Amino acid sequence: MSKQPRPDVATTGEVAFRCGEVAIVGRPNVGKSTLMNALVGAHISITSRKAQTTRHRLLGILTTAQAQYVFVDTPGFQTEHHSVLNERMNRTVRASLNDVDAVVWVLEAGRLSAADRTVLALLPADVPVIAALNKVDRLTDRARLLPFIAELSSLREFAAIVPISAEKGWQLDTLLAEVGTQLPAGEATRPDDELTDRDERFLAAEYIREKIFRLLGQEVPYATSVAIESFEHKGGLRSIHATVYVDKASQRAMLLGARGERMKSIAASARRDMEKLFGGKVFLEVWVKVKSGWATDRRLLDSLGY
Ligand SMILES: Nc1nc2c(ncn2[C@@H]2O[C@H](COP(=O)(O)OP(=O)(O)OP(=O)(O)O)[C@@H](O)[C@H]2O)c(=O)[nH]1
Ligand SMILES: [Mg+2]
Numbered sequence: 001m002s003k004q005p006r007p008d009v010a011t012t013g014e015v016a017f018r019c020g021e022v023a024i025v026g027r028p029n030v031g032k033s034t035l036m037n038a039l040v041g042a043h044i045s046i047t048s049r050k051a052q053t054t055r056h057r058l059l060g061i062l063t064t065a066q067a068q069y070v071f072v073d074t075p076g077f078q079t080e081h082h083s084v085l086n087e088r089m090n091r092t093v094r095a096s097l098n099d100v101d102a103v104v105w106v107l108e109a110g111r112l113s114a115a116d117r118t119v120l121a122l123l124p125a126d127v128p129v130i131a132a133l134n135k136v137d138r139l140t141d142r143a144r145l146l147p148f149i150a151e152l153s154s155l156r157e158f159a160a161i162v163p164i165s166a167e168k169g170w171q172l173d174t175l176l177a178e179v180g181t182q183l184p185a186g187e188a189t190r191p192d193d194e195l196t197d198r199d200e201r202f203l204a205a206e207y208i209r210e211k212i213f214r215l216l217g218q219e220v221p222y223a224t225s226v227a228i229e230s231f232e233h234k235g236g237l238r239s240i241h242a243t244v245y246v247d248k249a250s251q252r253a254m255l256l257g258a259r260g261e262r263m264k265s266i267a268a269s270a271r272r273d274m275e276k277l278f279g280g281k282v283f284l285e286v287w288v289k290v291k292s293g294w295a296t297d298r299r300l301l302d303s304l305g306y
Contacts, residue, residue: 015066016185016186017066017067017068017185017186017187017188018066018067018068018180018183018184018185018186019067019068019070019183019184019186019187019188019189020068020069020070020100020101020102020182020183020184020186021070021071021072021099021100021101022069022070022071022072022100022101022102022103022104022179022182022183023071023072023074023096023097023100023102023103023104024036024071024072024073024074024103024104024106025074025077025093025096025097025103025104025105025106025119025122025123026076026077026105026106026107026116026119027076027077027079027107027113027115027116027118027119028051028052028053028075028076028077028078028115029049029050029051029052029053029076030076030106030107030108030134030135031047031106031108031134031135031166031167032054032073032074032076032106033045033046033047033053033054033073034047034166034167035104035106035132035134035164035166035172036060036071036073037060038166038167038169038172039060039062039069039071039172039175039176040060040061040062040071040195040196041062042060042195042277043273043276043277044058044060044195044196044198044203044277045058045060045073045206046206046207046209046210046213047210048210048213048214048221049214050213050218050221051076052075052076052078052086052089052222053076053210053213054073054074054075054076055075055085055089055306056075056092056202056206056305056306057072057073057074057075057092057095057096058072058073058196058197058198058202059071059072059073059196059197059198060073060195060196061190061194061195061196061197062176063188063190063192063193063194066180067180067183068188068189068190068192069176069179069180069183070189070190071104072096072100074092074093074096075089075090075092075093076089077090077093077115077118077119077122078090079114079115079118080115083295083296084295084296084298084301085295085296085301085306088301088306089306093122094122097122097123097124097127100127101127101128101182101183101184102127102128102129102130102159102179102182102183103123103127103128103129103130104129104130104132104175104179105119105120105123105129105130105131105132106132106134107131107132107133107134108133108134108135108138109133109134109135109136109138109139109145109148109163110133110139110141110144110145110148112148112151112152117155120155120156123156125156128159128182129156129157129158129159130158130159130160130161130162130175130178130179130182131152131158131160131161131162132162132164132166132175133145133148133149133161133162133163133164134164134165134166135165135166135167136163136164136165136170136171137165137167137168137170145163149161149163159178159181159182160178162174162175162178200231200233200238200274200278201228201231202305203274203277204228204231204240204242204270204274204284205226205227205228205242206226207270207273207274207277208226208242208244208266208267208270208286209221209224209225209226210270210273211266211267211269211270212224212226212244212255212266215262215265215266215269216254216255216262217254219251219254220246220251220254220255223246223247223248223251223295224244224245224246224251224255225244225245225294225295225304226242226243226244226245227242227243227245227303227304228240228241228242229241229242229243236280236281237280237281237282237283238274238278238280238281238282238283239282239283240274240282240283240284240285241285241286241287242284242285242286242287243286243287243288243289244286244287244288244289245289245290245291245294245300246288246289246290246291247290247291247292247293247294247295248290248292249290251290252288252289252290255288256288263286263288266286267284267285267286270284270286271284
């Protein structure tokens with residue numbers, strides 16, 4: 001299928017509305033989810049300092065007067081660690097590249113690693129790719145940007161190369177304009193107030209996982225998965241019961257903390273975010289259960305949506 005951008009001008013002579021899907025891909029931790037949230041203006045995809053925070057494909061939708069951008073956030077493509085969960089996450093990345101109108105390839109400005117090159121090699125030849133050089137705010141020597149852009153240009157043809165800071169919101173309008181020119185003319189496919197394809201149940205589980213990624217050390221977040229057991233919405237109150245699965249009893253103890261204090265602050269912080277996004281009161285109860293080998297249990301992974 002040809003993925004050439006279609007003309008700007010409809011047969012009537014008016015500038016046509018555009019609508020299309022744009023995959024956001026890159027190695028772990030480059031700032032893909034931060035970027036998607038900044039572009040759509042809501043915290044729908046969880047973020048943390050740790051690699052491999054995102055495990056699912058999820059949409060972030062931005063509708064302006066000129067276009068509807070359907071962004072697809074994806075897990076960081078994993079090249080180092082091998083597990084059933086990682087295989088599934090990589091499969092999700094590959095599948096997300098099918099049938100998109102454009103790709104935003106995110107990497108860190110001034111740094112091109114072997115893992116970045118692996119991701120670049122996955123990108124289909126016939127889809128326009130915009131390279132987003134993120135975390136420019138961290139670059140101490142901006143003079144390095146030009147040779148870096150020149151180096152990238154020799155790797156493949158890019159529709160654009162845009163230095164940005166997703167966190168500071170710098171140059172995101174420029175990025176959006178470049179992405180916009182790659183979208184085909186067409187009507188919006190989704191309601192203009194829709195932010196994501198995921199429901200509140202999914203977002204609730206993700207917010208709990210985000211706090212675990214942010215508040216615990218290296219081991220526990222990767223050994224953790226969250227399931228929503230029940231979600232009831234009655235009279236403005238959402239009552240949510242969640243289970244956090246960990247691999248070992250020692251991880252359960254770390255997650256709970258002394259007298260359960262750590263889990264309490266994780267749940268309180270997740271609840272506050274849910275109330276903000278859902279716009280109403282939330283009652284949240286979280287249980288922690290040991291389920292050894294959940295990350296290799298294909299049936300459990302299926303039921304958790306991986
Ligand atoms: N300084 C700086 N930090 C950033 C910027 N964008 C993202 N970050 C930080 O980079 C870290 C990773 O961000 P994420 O958005 O979770 O990265 P990701 O690519 O989605 O990561 P995975 O889902 O694990 O693949 C977080 O600590 C962000 O705050 C930026 O523009 N500048
Ligand atoms: Mg992410």
